[in-house]
Amino acid sequence: MNGEHYAVVCVECGTRSADDGLITSCRGCADASLLRTDYRAAALPVSAGASGIFRYREWLPVAREIPGSSLPSVHRCQNLGAALGLTDLWVAFNGYWPERGSHLVSGTFKELEAFTVLARTPEDAGVMVVASAGNTAASFALAADQVDLPCVLVVPDRALPDLGVIDALHGIGRRVRIVAVKGGTYNDAIAYSQGLLAADPVFFPEGGVRNVARRDGLAVVMLAGYEAMGRLPDYYVQAVGSGTGAVAAHEASRRIAAQPGGGSVPRMLLCQNSEFAPLHRLWRHWEATGGAVAAGPGDGGAAGQRGTAGQEDVHAPELVNAAPPFAVRGGVRDILADSAGDVLVADGAAARAAGALFEETEGIDIEPAAAVAVACLREAVAAGRVPRDARVLLNITGGGRRRTRELAGRHGPEPDAWLVGTAGEPAATAAMVLDSLAL
Structure with missing residues (x-):
């Protein structure tokens, strides 16, 4: 079992259990609900002597520390704030900006x-399969150098240059x-990874939004933000x-708000490409129908803009996910409703202009997804x-590349x-992977 400093709890039914480092769903509620962590430390603990993200170890579901991690840089952005018309804008910069103290070599x-995921997972678990548009794969490629856990990263072939860096x-x-996947999209990578998982029981999924370590690792952004600002923001x-990162930020805000003097949770403003915005469509549908959910396989539903048409004709392809976790208990719908939040969209022209504005005012390049957020x-x-x-x-969410x-x-x-190829045979690839790993 992992450390005794936390338990995992089903959002829907409240069932509590110890963590084996692999559990991703409640036995009773299955895919209808997410799990969350419940930590013994009621107030935000800070381990001043720890490095990187492990500064917040008591609010991370980890069994060990892995060297080499870095924290985001959180600072007040007066120049960008003035350009946007805001008097109290703070930025959590996640990328490579050594002058600001951010050393995320993956740029994301x-x-x-x-x-966090690798620090939670038992090293004898098998072969982890990670499907990624590119950013997650680059991060796992970096972090996995510190552990002995075999990993398979499944990506569109356009992600290879950044993995090469x-x-x-x-x-x-x-x-x-x-x-x-040659000429593939993120959703093609997801589909191919599912074929690998089905090919041999030694493969196991990283877990995505259902992995509490993934969410609590991303929640470090809010923890670092709270520590730097001294209180929770009004808007995030x-x-x-x-939407995994946004769910993570909201969960962290809830933990902080529950401690004495913690304040109120911020309104969550989530941002997508206007050309492909499943979460925006699902949220607008939910608002217009008074809470009805058009959910289907993968939780995307008919309103989720399923399919692959137009997925590459966007400013930030890494934001393309045709089946986001919208209606699952504890998912995107719930955090938007709980925080009186919203989903916004921006087109490519607005995002390009916003990216240029950030670099002009702050002196560092940002990734396309981050530019979408600035534009929104x-x-x-x-x-x-x-x-x-x-x-x-x-x-x-990314910069300095x-x-x-x-x-x-x-x-x-x-x-x-x-x-x-998208029509390739995953079983044959799985066999080659296992042979190369001598498994």
Whole structure:
């Protein structure tokens, strides 16, 4: 079992259990509900001597510490705030910006979840399968170098250059294997990973939003924000695909708000590409029908804009998820309703302009998804949906990659990978993976 400093609890029925490091659902409620962690420490604990994310170890579901993690940089953004018309804007920068104290070599906040998930998972669990648009894979490739757990990363082939940067700067874990879907989307990577999981019982899924370590690792953004600001923000703004990071931030806010003097949970403003916005459609449908949910397989439903049409014609492909966890108990719908939140959208032109504005005012490049969030916030302030004197925490989910590519000396050399087609045979790939791992 993992440490005795927490238990896992079903959001729907309240069933509590010890954590074996792998559990992702309640036996009774199954996929209808998420699990959450319940920590013994009632107030936010800070381990000043610990490195990286393990500064908050007592609010992380981990069995051990893994060296090499980094925290986001949280700072007041006066220049960007003035440009947006905000007097109290704070940014949680997740990326490579050493001058600000952020050393996430992957250039993304997914690094927070990778270290937490690997610190929770038993090393004899089998072979972890991680489906990713690219950011999560880059983070696991980096973090897995510190553990002896074999991992298979399944990505669209366009993600290979950024994995190559990790290989050039840090080295990819010796027990990491990469499967790249030629011309594929994130959803193609998900589908292929499911084929690997079905091919041999030694493979097990990383778990996505259902993995409490993934969510609590991403929640470090809110913990660091609270520590830096001294209180919770009035608004929290983040670009989302599945919405896992936003669910994590809300859960952390609830924990903080429950402690003496913790304050109120912030309004959650989630941001998507206007061209492909399943969560926006689902939320608007839920509002318009007075709470009816059009949910189907994978929790996306008819209103979830399922399918692959238009998925690549967006500014931030990493935000494309055709089946987000909207209606599941404890999922996106619940956190939006609980926080009086909303889902906003921005098109590519607005996002490009917002990305340029951030670099002009703050002096660092940001990833396309983060630019979508800046664009949505800009439009929300202009429309009067966010008060100009509100304290806003903007999660810049990725940035500084221009620096890491320069340090690597090239724009991402491609690492060793198995290239497969969307109609390829996962069982054959699974056999090659296991043979290469000598399993």
